[in-house]
Amino acid sequence: MSEFALEVEKLVKVYAPRGKPAIRAVDGLSFSVPRGIIFGLLGPNGAGKSTLLRMLTTLTQPSEGSARVLGFDVVRKALEVRRRIASVIQETAAELFLSVRDNFLTYAKFHGLERTTALRRSAAVMETFQLTEEADRKVQDLSGGFRRRVQVAKVFLAETPVLFLDEYSTGMDAILKRQVMSLLRAETQKGRTIILTTQVLSEAEELCDDILILNKGKQVARGDLNTLKLLSQGVYEVAMTFDRLPEGIAADLQALVPLRYSVDQNTIEIAFKAEEARVLEMVSELARNRRVVHVEVRGASLEDIFVELMQGREAQ
Numbered sequence: 001m002s003e004f005a006l007e008v009e010k011l012v013k014v015y016a017p018r019g020k021p022a023i024r025a026v027d028g029l030s031f032s033v034p035r036g037i038i039f040g041l042l043g044p045n046g047a048g049k050s051t052l053l054r055m056l057t058t059l060t061q062p063s064e065g066s067a068r069v070l071g072f073d074v075v076r077k078a079l080e081v082r083r084r085i086a087s088v089i090q091e092t093a094a095e096l097f098l099s100v101r102d103n104f105l106t107y108a109k110f111h112g113l114e115r116t117t118a119l120r121r122s123a124a125v126m127e128t129f130q131l132t133e134e135a136d137r138k139v140q141d142l143s144g145g146f147r148r149r150v151q152v153a154k155v156f157l158a159e160t161p162v163l164f165l166d167e168y169s170t171g172m173d174a175i176l177k178r179q180v181m182s183l184l185r186a187e188t189q190k191g192r193t194i195i196l197t198t199q200v201l202s203e204a205e206e207l208c209d210d211i212l213i214l215n216k217g218k219q220v221a222r223g224d225l226n227t228l229k230l231l232s233q234g235v236y237e238v239a240m241t242f243d244r245l246p247e248g249i250a251a252d253l254q255a256l257v258p259l260r261y262s263v264d265q266n267t268i269e270i271a272f273k274a275e276e277a278r279v280l281e282m283v284s285e286l287a288r289n290r291r292v293v294h295v296e297v298r299g300a301s302l303e304d305i306f307v308e309l310m311q312g313r314e315a316q
């Protein structure tokens with residue numbers, strides 16, 4: 001079997017709606033993803049993330065170029081690909097007329113699980129996703145958030161080697177989101193590869209081993225978090241807590257021309273793009289004649305990198 005989960009070469013998807021200009025939703029992407037990692041696709045609305053995932057999961061065909069999942073071409077070997085993947089796409093993909101339990105059992109059967117295993121695993125995922133009480137209800141009668149749970153829960157039933165998740169956490173509460181994050185992590189330890197898209201940058205930051213940032217169908221940046229941080233060339237976040245909030249602090253912060261800042265009770269947070277030495281100077285300027293209880297200086301967050309990269313692209 002191929003050592004790569006994904007191999008994408010010069011992939012293009014053009015949508016040509018009747019009477020409207022054609023859209024190059026994916027515009028010449030080439031990249032590969034090794035097996036056993038969590039790979040994040042990030043980008044603003046309309047960047048082409050879902051379109052890319054739809055091609056990789058065989059739901060739509062590329063206009064040009066090629067893509068392989070575990071070495072199988074998504075067009076010529078679509079069935080081989082489908083057997084080896086599980087996906088949660090943005091549009092609802094649960095069987096609406098079946099009950100929650102039957103959704104799981106049907107899915108498990110499709111993936112070749114024995115009935116006893118299917119029953120045991122279904123019960124377990126229903127428990128994790130707090131769906132036990134909904135087991136006998138038809139999916140079409142559930143709220144949007146619960147339908148989403150059914151979709152996401154399914155991928156933990158079978159052991160397909162590659163998982164695709166398109167904004168899986170939409171509509172989930174914070175506790176469930178945390179749980180799912182650690183479940184996903186555990187899946188990669190079993191050797192599964194996870195390809196996910198997200199708008200929630202802190203989620204990507206926490207979860208993804210490798211990230212590709214897309215804009216207008218093209219690659220903007222690629223790498224693990226540390227590589228991306230280097231790209232951002234010196235964005236620092238400073239958090240300072242004072243014994244009491246100094247008067248006129250907002251004006252002082254603005255005078256430093258930060259990328260952003262916030263004030264919360266006695267704590268200020270501020271992000272600068274500057275040389276390290278200058279950042280330390282700025283911190284001491286803010287601390288002058290004030291009682292500082294706590295100071296923390298961090299490198300860039302993914303959010304800052306993302307914003308900066310997108311602004312850079314707009315200016316070109």
Ligand SMILES: Nc1ncnc2c1ncn2[C@@H]1O[C@H](COP(=O)(O)OP(=O)(O)OP(=O)(O)O)[C@@H](O)[C@H]1O
Pocket residue numbers: 015016017023024025043044045046047048049050051052
């Ligand atoms: N079926 C379609 N027909 C025509 N255009 C489409 C179709 N699907 C997507 N597009 C266009 O392709 C571009 C990429 O859309 P896509 O849904 O892939 O973006 P996305 O990155 O997933 O965005 P979001 O973050 O909003 O989910 C957009 O300009 C969109 O309008």
Ligand SMILES: [Mg+2]
Pocket residue numbers: 049050051090166
């Ligand atoms: Mg999308």
